[in-house]
Structures are given as C-alpha cells and as structure tokens.
Amino acid sequence: MSQALNFFVSSSSRSPATFTISRPSVFPSTGSLRLPVKKSLRTLVVKASSSAASDLDESQSSPVLVSENGLGGLLSSATQEYGRNAAPGTDSSSIEVDTVTEAELKENGFRSTRRTKLICTIGPASCGFEQLEALAEGGMNVARINMCHGTREWHRMVIERVRRLNEEKGFAVAIMMDTEGSEIHMGDLGGASSAKAEDGEIWNFTVRSFDPPLPERTVTVNYDGFAEDVKVGDELLVDGGMVRFEVVEKIGPDVKCLCTDPGLLLPRANLTFWRDGKLVRERNAMLPTISSKDWLDIDFGIAEGVDFIAVSFVKSAEVIKHLKSYIQARARDSDISVIAKIESIDSLKNLEEIIQASDGAMVARGDLGAQIPLEQVPSEQQKIVQICRQLNRPVIVASQLLESMIEYPIPTRAEVADVSEAVRQRGDALMLSGESAMGQFPEKALTVLRSVSLRIERMWREQKRREVIELPSIASSFSDSISEEICNSAAKMANNLEVDALFVYTKNGHMASLLSRCRPDCPIFAFTTTTSVRRRLNLQWGLMPFRLSFSDDMESNLNKTFSLLKARGMIKSGDLIIAVSDMLQSIQVMNVP
Numbered sequence: 001m002s003q004a005l006n007f008f009v010s011s012s013s014r015s016p017a018t019f020t021i022s023r024p025s026v027f028p029s030t031g032s033l034r035l036p037v038k039k040s041l042r043t044l045v046v047k048a049s050s051s052a053a054s055d056l057d058e059s060q061s062s063p064v065l066v067s068e069n070g071l072g073g074l075l076s077s078a079t080q081e082y083g084r085n086a087a088p089g090t091d092s093s094s095i096e097v098d099t100v101t102e103a104e105l106k107e108n109g110f111r112s113t114r115r116t117k118l119i120c121t122i123g124p125a126s127c128g129f130e131q132l133e134a135l136a137e138g139g140m141n142v143a144r145i146n147m148c149h150g151t152r153e154w155h156r157m158v159i160e161r162v163r164r165l166n167e168e169k170g171f172a173v174a175i176m177m178d179t180e181g182s183e184i185h186m187g188d189l190g191g192a193s194s195a196k197a198e199d200g201e202i203w204n205f206t207v208r209s210f211d212p213p214l215p216e217r218t219v220t221v222n223y224d225g226f227a228e229d230v231k232v233g234d235e236l237l238v239d240g241g242m243v244r245f246e247v248v249e250k251i252g253p254d255v256k257c258l259c260t261d262p263g264l265l266l267p268r269a270n271l272t273f274w275r276d277g278k279l280v281r282e283r284n285a286m287l288p289t290i291s292s293k294d295w296l297d298i299d300f301g302i303a304e305g306v307d308f309i310a311v312s313f314v315k316s317a318e319v320i321k322h323l324k325s326y327i328q329a330r331a332r333d334s335d336i337s338v339i340a341k342i343e344s345i346d347s348l349k350n351l352e353e354i355i356q357a358s359d360g361a362m363v364a365r366g367d368l369g370a371q372i373p374l375e376q377v378p379s380e381q382q383k384i385v386q387i388c389r390q391l392n393r394p395v396i397v398a399s400q401l402l403e404s405m406i407e408y409p410i411p412t413r414a415e416v417a418d419v420s421e422a423v424r425q426r427g428d429a430l431m432l433s434g435e436s437a438m439g440q441f442p443e444k445a446l447t448v449l450r451s452v453s454l455r456i457e458r459m460w461r462e463q464k465r466r467e468v469i470e471l472p473s474i475a476s477s478f479s480d481s482i483s484e485e486i487c488n489s490a491a492k493m494a495n496n497l498e499v500d501a502l503f504v505y506t507k508n509g510h511m512a513s514l515l516s517r518c519r520p521d522c523p524i525f526a527f528t529t530t531t532s533v534r535r536r537l538n539l540q541w542g543l544m545p546f547r548l549s550f551s552d553d554m555e556s557n558l559n560k561t562f563s564l565l566k567a568r569g570m571i572k573s574g575d576l577i578i579a580v581s582d583m584l585q586s587i588q589v590m591n592v593p
C-alpha cells in the first residue's frame with residue numbers, strides 16, 4: 001500500500017478560543033481540584049492524503065457553518081427551543097441528547113455519568129407507556145423484546161410505545177429483538193402464569209395438544225420428536241436447570257417425569273436434557289439456528305426498524321454472516337446490528353469467529369448454564385467479555401443478575417456481587433430478563449443495576465485501576481489503523497491530562513466505538529448525524545450519543561457544539577476536552593471557550 005502521509009502538529013491560530021483562564025474549577029463528583037490550564041487549542045493533526053475518513057458517508061452529511069458572530073443568535077434560539085421537557089427538534093441547528101443524560105450532566109457533572117449500559121426485557125410487567133417511561137427515566141438504554149413470548153401485535157405495540165417515548169420525551173432507547181431459535185420449550189401452561197412443581201411429584205411432559213384447561217401436572221412440549229428422543233433415566237432441565245426432573249416412563253406421546261429439584265415452572269420455559277452426565281444435543285445440532293418462524297420474526301423486525309437483532313443459540317459464524325447479508329439485501333439503508341447470543345456448547349467452540357462476524361455478543365448465561373457445568377459459567381463470561389473488547393464488539397452480560405428481585409424488592413448480596421463483577425469486567429451492558437419482564441419490581445431492579453454500576457465505576461476511577469488488557473490492532477486498512485491509533489492515543493491523553501470529556505464526531509459510529517474500547521476515565525460525547533446511529537451507540541460502554549448535524553469543518557463543528565451544549569448547561573467555559581473526528585483525522589485538546 002502506498003499512501004502518502006503528512007504529519008503536522010500545530011498550535012492553531014484558528015482556534016475557537018485563545019485566552020487564558022485563572023479560575024481553578026472544582027468537580028463535584030470527585031471533589032478534585034483542577035489546576036488552571038492554558039486555554040489554547042493544541043492540535044495534533046494526522047492527515048492521510050488519500051481519503052482516510054473511512055467512517056465518512058457523504059450522502060448523510062448536512063454541512064452547517066457557524067460563524068463566530070452567529071453564535072449569539074444560535075445560543076439564544078437554542079435556549080428558547082429547549083425547555084426542560086421540550087421535545088427535541090431535528091433541524092440542523094439543534095442537538096439531541098437523552099433527557100436523563102442531560103439532567104445527570106447538569107446536576108452532577110461529567111464524572112458522575114454512568115458508563116455501563118442497561119437493557120430491560122419488556123414483558124407484561126413493563127409494557128405500559130408509563131412503565132416504559134419510568135424505565136427510560138431510570139436509565140434503560142435498550143428495550144429487549146423476546147420473540148419466544150407474546151404476539152406480533154403485542155411486540156408491535158411495545159415498539160410503537162418506545163418510539164413514541166423517544167419522540168415525545170427525547171429519549172434514544174434502542175430496540176433489541178431476540179429470536180426464539182429452534183429451542184425445545186414447554187407450552188404456555190394453559191394460560192396459568194406459573195405452576196409449582198414439588199419434590200417427588202410425577203409430571204406428564206407431552207407432545208399432545210389440549211384445549212384449556214390442561215389436565216393437572218401436565219406440560220406440553222413444542223417439539224414433536226420429544227417423546228421419541230428422550231430415554232428413561234434422562235435428566236430434564238427446565239429453564240436452564242431451575243427445576244429438574246428425571247424421566248421415569250414413556251407412554252406414546254406422554255413422558256412421565258419425577259420432579260427431583262422443585263421450583264416454579266413458567267410458560268414456555270426452555271427444556272434441555274442430559275444423559276449419563278452429558279447434554280443430549282444430537283437433535284439440537286440438526287435444528288437450524290434460525291427457524292422458519294424466526295425468519296418471519298426477522299422480517300417483522302426489519303419492517304419495524306428494530307436497532308438490534310439478537311440471535312439465539314448461535315452455533316457458527318456462518319449463520320451470522322447469512323443473516324447480515326439477508327438484512328443488507330432486504331433493507332439496503334438499514335443499519336440493524338446483529339448480536340450473537342453465546343448460550344450453547346457449539347458457540348463456545350467457535351467463539352472468536354462468531355464474535356468477529358457479529359456486531360456484538362451476549363453472554364446468555366441462562367441457557368449457557370444448562371449446557372455447561374454451572375461452575376464453568378463465570379470463567380466463560382470473563383473470556384467472552386475479554387474477546388469482545390479485543391475485537392471491538394459490544395458485549396452484554398445477561399440472565400439472573402437480580403433473579404430474586406422477580407419476587408422481592410431487595411436483591412441478595414450475592415446478586416449485587418455478581419453485578420459488580422460484570423461492571424468490573426467492563427462489559428458494555430447489563431441485561432434484565434424476568435426481573436423487568438414479569439417481576440414485581442422492574443424499576444427497583446433497574447435502580448440496583450444503575451447504582452451498582454455507578455459505584456464500581458467510580459471506585460475504579462478513584463483508584464486509577466486501569467486494567468492491563470492487550471488491545472490488539474483490529475484495523476483492516478491503513479486508514480483504519482490511523483483511526484485506531486488516534487483513538488488509543490486520545491484515550492490515553494484523556495486519562496493522563498484528566499480531561500473532562502472526549503468528543504468524537506462520527507458518521508457511522510466506528511470512531512466512537514474505538515474510543516469506547518479504550519474504556520477511558522472520562523465520558524465520551526459521541527456526535528452523530530442520524531438518530532439510528534445515535535440509538536445504536538446507546539449500547540456501548542461510556543458513550544453519550546448526541547444527534548447533531550455537522551460538517552467536515554471541525555472548527556465550526558466545535559463552535560457549534562460548544563454553544564449548543566453551553567446553552568443547555570451541559571458544559572461550561574473552562575472545561576477541558578479532547579476532540580477527535582473521522583473527517584479530519586486529528587486530536588484536538590482545548591478548553592471550552
């Protein structure tokens with residue numbers, strides 16, 4: 001590759017501000033005293049002569065020029081436009097940010113913002129508009145709908161409500177659709193919300209169908225080959241092993257099972273069976289990862305414009321590649337991200353390949369814990385989180401984080417420790433399942449995730465405990481390498497100079513993700529031109545996504561951003577920031593004028 005490079009370091013005279021401040025600023029969340037910094041713009045420009053702006057999509061850019069003189073007018077109109085609860089506009093002079101982030105920034109300053117993202121599975125306990133609003137207020141970044149449950153109309157209603165919430169209240173909650181997959185699961189218990197299986201009881205698992213009500217102690221199974229496949233003596237795990245049975249007798253379509261570990265049976269809970277201490281997976285191995293029903297759901301998701309599709313029981317990278325090309329063909333302009341759920345033995349075997357092919361991964365500990373020994377789950381979690389970080393893919397830690405909160409308002413100490421560990425590993429996101437879908441305390445559970453995240457993140461920063469994780473180069477072109485080096489350096493500079501925030505101007509989010517990957521101490525303000533990219537960035541660690549029209553002229557972008565953010569009280573004069581962009585591959589260090 002022959003690509004000419006010009007490197008130059010300039011102390012720019014065209015800087016937005018070149019005066020000095022003498023007032024030390026105290027930052028409330030840490031109480032640390034910042035020494036006065038010479039208020040001049042220092043720019044390190046690394047320029048590649050060919051188009052190094054890999055991230056740039058010209059078709060989406062809408063250039064805006066803001067002159068110094070024009071700032072006054074812009075400032076006051078921005079102030080008028082945004083009352084505290086005013087819905088954000090989409091004109092080129094506006095900036096859109098989460099109302100929760102805005103309030104957090106105003107009240108507590110940069111350091112207090114949460115870096116770990118939160119996902120809530122939506123179900124009967126959380127699908128009302130007010131309930132969704134309360135979750136959004138409580139910090140939900142992504143709403144997940146699980147296609148195992150509920151009707152299409154129900155899912156559409158939830159999507160519409162989240163959309164409305166975003167439009168009317170200024171949130172950017174993304175939607176994640178989770179496929180059912182070809183799993184074997186129970187029927188819906190004839191309409192009952194749950195059933196208790198007691199030790200020593202005999203239950204009938206059957207492939208027959210019934211008109212409700214179901215006979216007592218009967219569970220229907222969705223897979224016709226079930227009765228043929230199981231053997232007397234097999235162990236049957238319900239819901240990832242939360243309830244266990246032993247197969248004692250087979251009579252035609254009926255399989256009689258003895259309850260050995262009692263517990264609550266929930267509608268459509270999944271079923272796994274073990275024989276001689278090993279998972280029986282011949283049948284699973286033959287079923288497609290994406291079933292015909294899943295394809296219909298995926299079409300539905302594409303039509304509804306969901307932001308993420310999470311694929312259950314991924315076995316290989318091929319299925320992810322196949323789905324991604326399908327989405328591309330079906331929805332040319334769509335930027336739906338595909339998340340690989342790591343929840344089967346097969347996915348562990350092909351981990352790197354699968355993650356590489358995906359746009360993100362989920363440690364789906366529920367089913368994973370039924371396929372491998374439970375005690376192996378924590379180390380697999382750690383490994384998956386680390387690989388995702390290295391390959392620069394967002395990672396979600398999911399299932400049973402606060403399981404007891406389905407019933408109780410207070411988590412167990414062990415659950416809090418588990419959440420802390422996931423935050424300490426610096427996963428991008430934590431996910432609630434039953435806690436928010438059908439539990440009694442969805443908002444309280446979310447509050448626990450939020451407060452534990454904040455606490456652990458703060459502790460890390462205060463102790464300056466930066467983990468030593470190798471971040472290998474992942475660039476596939478020279479221009480990507482430049483972006484990567486810029487982000488690595490900018491993040492390091494941000495930590496060493498103790499800046500207040502990193503700014504990144506990014507069209508498709510790639511530069512923002514590269515910064516996030518470095519897990520810097522300060523928050524990352526990610527400015528992007530489209531609402532869909534803004535929503536997707538909401539899944540990634542430390543990113544505060546803003547929608548903003550910007551041009552290729554960084555100086556005018558910065559001026560515009562400063563005035564808009566200052567007008568809304570989200571930054572103030574003297575704040576120290578580092579800005580990077582994928583238009584002009586540069587690192588700029590400056591104080592807010």
Ligand SMILES: Nc1ncnc2c1ncn2[C@@H]1O[C@H](COP(=O)(O)OP(=O)(O)O)[C@@H](O)[C@H]1O
Pocket residue numbers: 121122123124146148149150266267268269270366433434435437438
């Ligand atoms: N759309 C829905 N409608 C009804 N119940 C739901 C819905 N989504 C989730 N649930 C309930 O919440 C529980 C936990 O959700 P989740 O973990 O996503 O599913 P699963 O337990 O099937 O893996 C489910 O078992 C189910 O009881």
Ligand SMILES: C=C(OP(=O)(O)O)C(=O)O
Pocket residue numbers: 146148178312343363364365366367368398399433
């Ligand atoms: C998240 C998971 O998948 P689902 O809830 O769809 O079973 C899991 O198994 O942990």
Ligand SMILES: [K+]
Pocket residue numbers: 146147148178179180181312
């Ligand atoms: K699912």
Ligand SMILES: [Mg+2]
Pocket residue numbers: 312343364366367
């Ligand atoms: Mg699962």
